[in-house]
Amino acid sequence: MSSSHPPIDPAQATDPIRATDNCRYCLMCRHVCPVGEVTKLESLSPHGWALTIASQRRGLIEWNTDSVGALYHCADCGLCRANCVTDQPLPNAIVAARNQVVESGLAPRPLYTLADALAHWGNPYAEQMPVQPTGAGEVALFVGDEAMYRWPAALEAATRLLEIIGIKPVLVGRGRNNGYLASSLGFAAVAHDLIAATIAEVAAVGARRLLVLAPADLYAFGDLAGERLQLKLPEGVVLEAVTDVLDNALQAGQLALRHAEQLAAWAYVDPTHSARIGRSGDAPRRLGAALGGEPLELFWRRERAHPSGATALRFSLPHMAYLLAQARLQDAQRQGAQIVVTEAPGDLAILSEVAPRLGMRVQGLYELLASQLV
Amino acid sequence: MYGSTFGHQMVQSELEEIVGANYVRADEVSRLVYSTDWSWMPQMWLDRGQPTPQPDFIVHPGSAEEIAEILRIANKYHIPVVPWGGGSGTQGGAAPVYGGIIVDTKRLNRILNIDEKSLTVTAQAGVIGTQLEWALNERGLTLPHYPASANCATVGGYLAPRGTGTISTKYGKAEDMVLSMQVVLPNGEIVRTPVVPQHAAGPDWFRLFLGAEGTFGIITEATLQVDYMPESRLLRAVLFSSLTDALEAGRLMMTRRLQPFVIRLYDPASTASVVHEILGYDFEGAYMVIGFDGDPDIAALQEQKAMEICVGLGARDLGRERGEKWWAHRYDFYYPPQTLKLPWMYGTTETVTTYDKIEALYWAQKRAIEETYRAQKIRYIGHFSHWFHWGAMLYSRFIIEQPPADAQEALALHNRVWNTAMTAVIDNGGMINEHHGIGLKLARFMRRQYGESWPFLLRIKETLDPNGIMNPGKTGF
Ligand SMILES: Cc1cc2nc3c(=O)[nH]c(=O)nc-3n(C[C@H](O)[C@H](O)[C@H](O)COP(=O)(O)OP(=O)(O)OC[C@H]3O[C@@H](n4cnc5c(N)ncnc54)[C@H](O)[C@@H]3O)c2cc1C
Ligand code: SF4
Ligand code: SF4
Numbered sequence: 001m002s003s004s005h006p007p008i009d010p011a012q013a014t015d016p017i018r019a020t021d022n023c024r025y026c027l028m029c030r031h032v033c034p035v036g037e038v039t040k041l042e043s044l045s046p047h048g049w050a051l052t053i054a055s056q057r058r059g060l061i062e063w064n065t066d067s068v069g070a071l072y073h074c075a076d077c078g079l080c081r082a083n084c085v086t087d088q089p090l091p092n093a094i095v096a097a098r099n100q101v102v103e104s105g106l107a108p109r110p111l112y113t114l115a116d117a118l119a120h121w122g123n124p125y126a127e128q129m130p131v132q133p134t135g136a137g138e139v140a141l142f143v144g145d146e147a148m149y150r151w152p153a154a155l156e157a158a159t160r161l162l163e164i165i166g167i168k169p170v171l172v173g174r175g176r177n178n179g180y181l182a183s184s185l186g187f188a189a190v191a192h193d194l195i196a197a198t199i200a201e202v203a204a205v206g207a208r209r210l211l212v213l214a215p216a217d218l219y220a221f222g223d224l225a226g227e228r229l230q231l232k233l234p235e236g237v238v239l240e241a242v243t244d245v246l247d248n249a250l251q252a253g254q255l256a257l258r259h260a261e262q263l264a265a266w267a268y269v270d271p272t273h274s275a276r277i278g279r280s281g282d283a284p285r286r287l288g289a290a291l292g293g294e295p296l297e298l299f300w301r302r303e304r305a306h307p308s309g310a311t312a313l314r315f316s317l318p319h320m321a322y323l324l325a326q327a328r329l330q331d332a333q334r335q336g337a338q339i340v341v342t343e344a345p346g347d348l349a350i351l352s353e354v355a356p357r358l359g360m361r362v363q364g365l366y367e368l369l370a371s372q373l374v
Numbered sequence: 375m376y377g378s379t380f381g382h383q384m385v386q387s388e389l390e391e392i393v394g395a396n397y398v399r400a401d402e403v404s405r406l407v408y409s410t411d412w413s414w415m416p417q418m419w420l421d422r423g424q425p426t427p428q429p430d431f432i433v434h435p436g437s438a439e440e441i442a443e444i445l446r447i448a449n450k451y452h453i454p455v456v457p458w459g460g461g462s463g464t465q466g467g468a469a470p471v472y473g474g475i476i477v478d479t480k481r482l483n484r485i486l487n488i489d490e491k492s493l494t495v496t497a498q499a500g501v502i503g504t505q506l507e508w509a510l511n512e513r514g515l516t517l518p519h520y521p522a523s524a525n526c527a528t529v530g531g532y533l534a535p536r537g538t539g540t541i542s543t544k545y546g547k548a549e550d551m552v553l554s555m556q557v558v559l560p561n562g563e564i565v566r567t568p569v570v571p572q573h574a575a576g577p578d579w580f581r582l583f584l585g586a587e588g589t590f591g592i593i594t595e596a597t598l599q600v601d602y603m604p605e606s607r608l609l610r611a612v613l614f615s616s617l618t619d620a621l622e623a624g625r626l627m628m629t630r631r632l633q634p635f636v637i638r639l640y641d642p643a644s645t646a647s648v649v650h651e652i653l654g655y656d657f658e659g660a661y662m663v664i665g666f667d668g669d670p671d672i673a674a675l676q677e678q679k680a681m682e683i684c685v686g687l688g689a690r691d692l693g694r695e696r697g698e699k700w701w702a703h704r705y706d707f708y709y710p711p712q713t714l715k716l717p718w719m720y721g722t723t724e725t726v727t728t729y730d731k732i733e734a735l736y737w738a739q740k741r742a743i744e745e746t747y748r749a750q751k752i753r754y755i756g757h758f759s760h761w762f763h764w765g766a767m768l769y770s771r772f773i774i775e776q777p778p779a780d781a782q783e784a785l786a787l788h789n790r791v792w793n794t795a796m797t798a799v800i801d802n803g804g805m806i807n808e809h810h811g812i813g814l815k816l817a818r819f820m821r822r823q824y825g826e827s828w829p830f831l832l833r834i835k836e837t838l839d840p841n842g843i844m845n846p847g848k849t850g851f
Contacts, residue, residue: 022710025410025417027462027526031504040434040480040500041399042461043407051410051420052403058423061406070403085709299508 017057017100019093022086023050029080029090032275034306035073038323044073046080046090053097063106071097072108072316075324076184077307078219078276091276092227098186107186114315115187122176122194124315125149130197131174133205140207141169141242142198142217144345146310148175151345157370158213158242164373165249169211172201178220180273183228184312192229195220203234210239213366214344216310219273243343246369247283250290256374263292263368267337269328269351270298270305271344281305284365288341291372296335298328306331310346325354333358341365382430385451389433389475392443397434397481404432408458408476413466413815414721415785421716422781429456429470434481438594441477442562445592448475448843449561455843457588459531460502462523464722465813467535467587471847479530482594485509494553496597499530515600518545522708530593535811536585540704543628543761544635544667545601547809549584556595557583560839564594582834587811588845590838604667607635608677609697612689614660617641618733619687621758621766625729626683627664628761632676636665638700639758641736647755652706653699662689663700719777719788721815723795726808728765732758735802736768742798743772747791750774760808767808770795792816812849820850 029046030036036045043052052070055061063071074094081090101107102115114124122130123145133140141162147155162169176194183191198221202210210233212218221239225231233239249255268288270281281302288295300306308328309321329351332340340355342348343365352362382400389398399405405428410416416426430453435441448455454474461468470476479500486496490513497506503517503524510516519532520539527537532548533555539548554567567580583590614620617639624637640649645661655661664680666673685691706712714720723743727735736756743754756770772791777784796806796819806812806819821828828850835851838844842851 022715025412025716026710026713027412027460027523028705028709029525030460031502031525040478040483041404041432042458042478043399043401043404048403048407051407055406055420058420060420060423060425061402064402066401067403070401085706086712088710304508 016089016092016096017053019088019090020050020053022088023047023090023093024054025051028085029083032079032083032304034077034079034300034324034327035075035320037306038320038327039073043070049074049094050090053093056097063101063104068101068106068108071101073320075307075311075313075320077272077311079304079306082275082278082303089227095184095186095228099188102186108316111185111316115182115185115190118177118182118187118194119190122197123149124177124181126175128175130176133170133172133174133201135170136205137168137170138207139167139169139209139211140172140202140205141211142178142213142221143171143174144213144217145175145177146345146349147213150349151364154213154343154345154348154364154366157364157366160370161246161255161366161373162211162242165246165254167245170205170207172205172207172210173198178217179229180216180220180224181312181315183224185316188229192231195225195229195231199231199233202237208237210237211242211245212239213242214346215241215271215273215277215279216344216346218277218279222277241279241283243283243287243365247286250287257290257369258372258374260291260368260372263288263339263341263363265337266292266295266339266341266363267298267332267335268295269308269332269340269342269347270301271342271347272307272310274305275303278303284343287369288365291368295341296332296337298331298335300328300331308342308347309350310344314350321350322354325350326358329355329358329360333360339363341368385447385453386431388447389431389444392440392447393433393435397436399432400430405429408432408461409470411461411463411466411468413464413469413813414719414788415466415815416469418716418719418784419781424781427469427471427473429476430473432476432478434478436481438556438558438564441558441592441594442564444475444477445558445560445562445843449841452841453843454846456845457530457534457592459500459528459534460523460526462526463531463535463813464810465535465815467811467813467845467848469814471814477592479528479592479594486595488513488515490515493600493602494597495600496595497529498595499528499593501529503527503529503532510600511603514603516603517551517598518601519548519551522705529596529598533584533593533596534587535813536809538760538767538809540759541635543637544633547760549581551598552580552584553597553599555580555583555593555597557591557593559591560841560844585811587813587849589835589849589851591844606670606673607665607667607701608673608694609663609665609701610677610681610694611692611696611700612662612664612681612684613657613692614662614687614689616688617660620660620662620689621733623662623684623687623689624758624761624766627680628763630679631763632680633666634664634676634680634761635667636663637758637761638663641756643753644755644757648707652703652712653696655696663697665697665701714773717777719774719784720771721788721792721795722769722771722810723792723799724767724769724808724810725799725804725806726760726765726767727802727804731803732766732768735799735804736770738802739768739770739795739798742794743791746794747772747774750787751776752791814847817848817850
């Protein structure tokens with residue numbers, strides 16, 4: 001019997017760039033692409049990037065300032081793939097093209113400086129080496145750089161909440177980026193070293209559970225590490241979101257919370273990368289609802305949740321990152337919210353930079369929960 | 375590239391004055407990406423490393439007034455203007471074959487009003503289908519135009535080529551949902567069609583813009599009829615050993631007004647290929663899915679009557695699960711690599727005609743294509759997916775897995791296959807298209823399709839667009 005579609009290119013398994021041959025003429029995820037949504041440009045949409053890369057391979061265009069600029073507009077948020085029936089790894093293909101651009105020395109200059117900082121200091125925010133873990137234990141909590149330098153209140157509150165339910169984790173990756181930033185910008189080797197260093201710490205402290213504060217970390221130590229860098233957590237280590245752990249405790253009656261008066265007309269923002277990891281988003285909503293009733297829902301939520309700009313765009317194209325943050329806040333505003341709540345330190349940081357301009361407030365979920373402990 | 379560098383700069387600054395510099399693009403990447411819509415011809419060309427005609431400018435207007443200004447400039451300098459919604463058209467309708475200005479409507483993305491009493495939605499033309507649907511679903515409503523391209527197509531793009539969606543058999547084509555529209559005419563005049571389509575206050579001129587594919591102006595806004603989300607959707611699959619009996623079953627369901635929302639009848643070749651691959655079923659014969667929706671009691675009764683017809687004509691009941699699975703996976707057929715993909719050559723030679731002719735047309739087209747291109751190992755598959763009280767639509771396709779490597783040769787062969795397919799259609803009393811439109815691909819068949827009425831259509835075009843700026847080369851104009 002003859003097949004009605006061409007066979008899958010077997011080379012795609014080893015060369016992710018080949019996924020662009022599938023995506024270059026497919027428009028089936030354009031409706032969820034956050035960058036396409038704010039720019040309205042076909043060239044800055046999933047198939048636009050795929051066609052650009054595929055055309056470069058065919059000699060129709062070269063990598064130059066314009067085309068590289070376009071390539072770096074993709075937020076690497078994974079919405080396209082999350083909404084793709086055939087799971088095409090387009091974000092990986094775009095990143096693979098960036099790897100080539102970086103290797104040819106054609107990426108924007110400031111990105112090389114940024115990569116040097118990541119390679120040396122492990123973070124782009126402070127000239128400070130990551131803090132080594134102290135002690136050992138079954139449960140580790142990945143801190144990262146955003147909770148260390150951008151939004152420390154989240155870490156303080158999360159550790160307090162965990163303590164209340166009897167978990168005292170060993171802190172790992174204190175001040176070290178989760179590897180996403182370098183990977184997304186096309187610096188695979190730097191990303192590899194960052195993730196490998198955290199994995200080594202997890203192994204060294206003997207943890208069986210690795211807790212993380214944000215979906216970005218779930219993605220970095222899960223799919224990103226495996227698919228882009230062929231790395232994985234030590235055998236038997238389970239990766240868990242702190243929100244899930246707290247939600248389980250809430251359901252089991254181990255966490256008692258008071259109603260938060262200040263939490264009126266609030267919307268929950270699913271943090272960046274939520275959609276690509278297939279997170280339902282029920283746990284943080286239930287936790288929030290325990291404080292202030294049901295949240296108002298953004299149009300771009302749950303499986304179609306747009307990123308808030310807490311992606312590599314913050315460094316490569318800050319203007320685009322702020323546009324995404326603004327779009328999230330305006331989405332919340334349209335639903336009647338004055339306050340947005342989320343848990344991810346990176347999202348909290350960028351949203352709170354933009355919120356005052358729109359007369360809105362941003363609240364960290366962990367901090368809110370910690371302030372309402374009975 | 376339009377004119378000299380000087381001329382190009384001049385036009386660019388005039389466009390920037392209208393929409394703002396951020397909304398005019400002329401960069402290499404954008405020009406490349408906007409050089410092809412979803413039609414096979416430019417896609418194949420690019421696939422083989424050959425450049426295609428590119429637009430000079432891509433403009434994103436934010437209002438009908440801005441479009442009017444753009445069209446005035448285009449008239450002044452005689453520059454082609456190509457409306458662009460989602461670029462998902464399969465006929466080359468949005469391909470900028472003569473360069474010029476692409477007017478991308480996606481900034482016109484506001485949903486202006488949802489009237490829950492009259493059950494209408496008023497939306498700007500650039501709203502993407504699925505996004506509109508999500509917004510309606512939040513109020514328990516749906517726009518019952520379900521094309522497989524809802525994720526990428528726009529409201530304007532639904533209407534301009536007269537699209538048809540999966541549940542059209544009950545709810546009609548996209549054009550049947552329109553109450554009224556705002557349109558910018560080629561000379562920059564902004565017109566609004568009457569508030570409702572059914573009236574007796576003069577001729578039905580609003581239909582001029584449905585099917586004109588941007589050659590008569592740019593649709594900027596539409597008020598569309600919506601429906602409540604159905605209370606129930608009953609799906610069921612049946613298998614016929616004879617296509618003739620299956621077609622008769624469909625005809626009886628329609629002429630007895632049982633109101634199925636879907637009748638999807640795969641010919642034996644599709645049953646053995648696509649149905650097998652996407653749904654995993656191994657059936658010999660013609661696989662048919664039927665669906666009834668709305669009030670559960672009424673839908674169940676309608677289904678029962680439909681099953682009596684099917685079984686009476688010798689169909690085997692395959693049960694509900696095999697219908698529901700099709701419904702759940704109905705769009706999977708359109709995701710790569712499951713969809714047709716280069717370097718293959720393919721085309722959807724779909725057509726529509728009355729019941730007395732539809733089967734003969736199917737066999738004539740199948741025979742003509744299979745016999746003429748035997749040497750190229752062509753394959754022909756088809757299904758009947760949109761049914762009317764008077765006839766049905768045949769969604770037929772040809773596929774050549776090893777077309778010539780040379781782009782020009784491949785294009786020439788592609789055009790020959792289309793000639794064969796469309797000759798079979800016209801000779802057997804069909805229309806050269808039912809829902810993808812004419813675009814560039816079928817433009818050359820319009821004169822034959824319309825015969826002595828064609829000069830009349832040409833005069834309308836000349837009156838509306840004397841400088842011929844609107845989407846030149848498309849729909850035969
Ligand atoms: C995977 C896939 C599945 C498809 N399935 C279906 C289907 O089930 N049913 C169906 O009907 N079609 C289908 N199509 C074809 C196509 O999606 C439709 O024709 C769609 O409605 C086009 O919308 P668009 O916004 O992408 O229009 P475009 O491709 O941008 O434009 C189509 C034509 O309309 C003109 N146009 C666009 N916007 C306007 C406007 N505002 N005013 C005037 N002219 C305008 C353009 O110039 C062009 O000639 C499919 C296409 C793909 C790629
Ligand atoms: S990721 Fe999937 S839906 Fe998106 S362009 Fe690629 S194949 Fe299409
Ligand atoms: S990763 Fe995000 S920004 Fe990039 S193409 Fe996919 S959806 Fe768009």
